[in-house]
Amino acid sequence: MEVNYFNTYIDGVDFVFIESAMFRNLENDIYGGKREDILKRMVLFCKAAVEVPWFVPCGGTCYGDGNLVFIANDWHTSLLPVYLKAYYRDHGKMQYARSVLVIHNIAHQGRGPLDEFPKLDLPHHYVDLFKTHDPIGGEHMNIFAAGLKMADRVVTVSHGYASEVKTLEGGWGLHGIINNNEWKLNPIMNGIDPDDWNPELDLNLRSDGYVNYSVETLRTGKSKCKAALQKELGFPVREDVPLIGFIGRLDHQKGVDLIAEAIPWMLDQNVQLVMLGTGRPDLEEMLTRFESHHQGKIRGWVGFSVKTAHRITAGADVLLMPSRFEPCGLNQLYAMQYGTIPVVHAVGGLKDTVEPFDPFNNKGFGWTFNGAEANRLIEALGNCLLTYREYKESWEGIQMRGMMQDLSWDRAAEKYEQVLVAAKYQW
Numbered sequence: 001m002e003v004n005y006f007n008t009y010i011d012g013v014d015f016v017f018i019e020s021a022m023f024r025n026l027e028n029d030i031y032g033g034k035r036e037d038i039l040k041r042m043v044l045f046c047k048a049a050v051e052v053p054w055f056v057p058c059g060g061t062c063y064g065d066g067n068l069v070f071i072a073n074d075w076h077t078s079l080l081p082v083y084l085k086a087y088y089r090d091h092g093k094m095q096y097a098r099s100v101l102v103i104h105n106i107a108h109q110g111r112g113p114l115d116e117f118p119k120l121d122l123p124h125h126y127v128d129l130f131k132t133h134d135p136i137g138g139e140h141m142n143i144f145a146a147g148l149k150m151a152d153r154v155v156t157v158s159h160g161y162a163s164e165v166k167t168l169e170g171g172w173g174l175h176g177i178i179n180n181n182e183w184k185l186n187p188i189m190n191g192i193d194p195d196d197w198n199p200e201l202d203l204n205l206r207s208d209g210y211v212n213y214s215v216e217t218l219r220t221g222k223s224k225c226k227a228a229l230q231k232e233l234g235f236p237v238r239e240d241v242p243l244i245g246f247i248g249r250l251d252h253q254k255g256v257d258l259i260a261e262a263i264p265w266m267l268d269q270n271v272q273l274v275m276l277g278t279g280r281p282d283l284e285e286m287l288t289r290f291e292s293h294h295q296g297k298i299r300g301w302v303g304f305s306v307k308t309a310h311r312i313t314a315g316a317d318v319l320l321m322p323s324r325f326e327p328c329g330l331n332q333l334y335a336m337q338y339g340t341i342p343v344v345h346a347v348g349g350l351k352d353t354v355e356p357f358d359p360f361n362n363k364g365f366g367w368t369f370n371g372a373e374a375n376r377l378i379e380a381l382g383n384c385l386l387t388y389r390e391y392k393e394s395w396e397g398i399q400m401r402g403m404m405q406d407l408s409w410d411r412a413a414e415k416y417e418q419v420l421v422a423a424k425y426q427w
Helices: 035-055 079-091 114-120 124-130 143-150 159-164 175-180 218-233 256-268 281-293 306-315 331-337 348-353 374-390 392-403 409-425
Strands: 004-010 013-019 069-073 098-103 131-134 138-142 153-156 185-187 243-247 272-277 298-302 318-321 341-345 367-369
Touching: 004 035, 013 035, 035 069, 035 079, 035 114, 069 079, 069 409, 079 098, 079 124, 079 143, 098 143, 098 409, 114 124, 114 138, 124 131, 124 138, 124 143, 138 143, 143 175, 153 159, 153 409, 159 185, 159 348, 185 409, 218 243, 218 272, 218 306, 218 392, 243 256, 243 306, 256 272, 256 281, 256 374, 272 306, 281 298, 306 331, 318 331, 318 374, 331 341, 331 348, 331 392, 341 348, 341 374, 341 392, 367 374, 374 392
Parallel strands: 069 098, 098 153, 153 185, 243 272, 243 318, 272 298, 318 341, 341 367
Antiparallel strands: 004 013, 131 138
16 A cells, blocks of 8 residues: 655644545544444554654654654554564564553454454464453454553553553453553543633633633633523523533443433422533434423533533533543543533543542532442532532632643643653663
8 A cells, every 4th residue: 555644844843644545535434434444544554654764754854763652542553563563673673662552442442353363464473462352252353452462651541540441341351451561551641722721712702792711700701601601502591590511422431321310300400401412313312302391491402513612611510521431531621621610420530630529628629429320420419509509609619729720731741751751761
């Protein structure tokens, strides 16, 4: 296969883009299609990426057989550490090149039948790296498994998720491999872009009654954004009614069914609820049904809009994230930056980032609950709403603490640098 490399240099960083006929006309479905077609695309992409140092003059010259660290992400690029060894290290080249594999979601693994192994274009003795067995699927080929074994270091996107992937349930069958390679494991919490997600700078809050605000103007700014959101959603504009939001995929992982079970209780609490997302058709239909039955109290926004996501984050009082598992989660980070209080299931990155509110010591950023059950969600949300209505000073303290955190990539980048250095020099 022939590929084209395109290179540009911005702010001291070389960006390399790979073009091939196999990558064209995918539009918004770059991971879609038949399994075999997806596999071919990922094989070609990883092969082309590992060749970049030899053919693309980054910084004005090709790196060649130099000091390199490749960063691969999830199963889609897990073949890169394998190709690095099979094509180069095994032949005395790129002996000082290293690879780091980042786990964003271990539930997706690039599984397939073993008879697809020849499509990977690897020596036959490498097949054992890919062989995995589970009680349901039996023996199969697993690309993520091979990448985890071959990578020099492995990163998870939160401390909580690092613990969960080592368990039977959280590792989705790969927990044994992860435990055997635990010395490689490094948890690093994701960051957010402080320019895109900043209530002081947000361009989505400069029209239709929305306003930019800061910690200093939190009370008035947040109130105006809430009124503008209520008006946009067709809700009665009432400051005293808590406005609860959900933004995310409509699927089992995100705990949408738990919210559905809790809706009758929520309606008795005199709240407004907006849910923005797309996903499973039955859950999309459920949103539409709830909205039609409870107009003025529930808005089910099927689809996704960046502008609407920003406006919900700014205008809502509370953000729900009852995910069954969440490697990191970003919406709770966005919410805290906007003075919106998260109520989350204490898993993965949600547990790491949302410190439970402690009224006795004036600490914490929101509410958490253990166990993916509607009654536990209701209990946490009930305490949250009680604080909203009865303890305004505590509520504003939670908002301000959340907004004053450093959740940017600057914090995470320092830790990534440490992992890259360790991959290079610590064996």
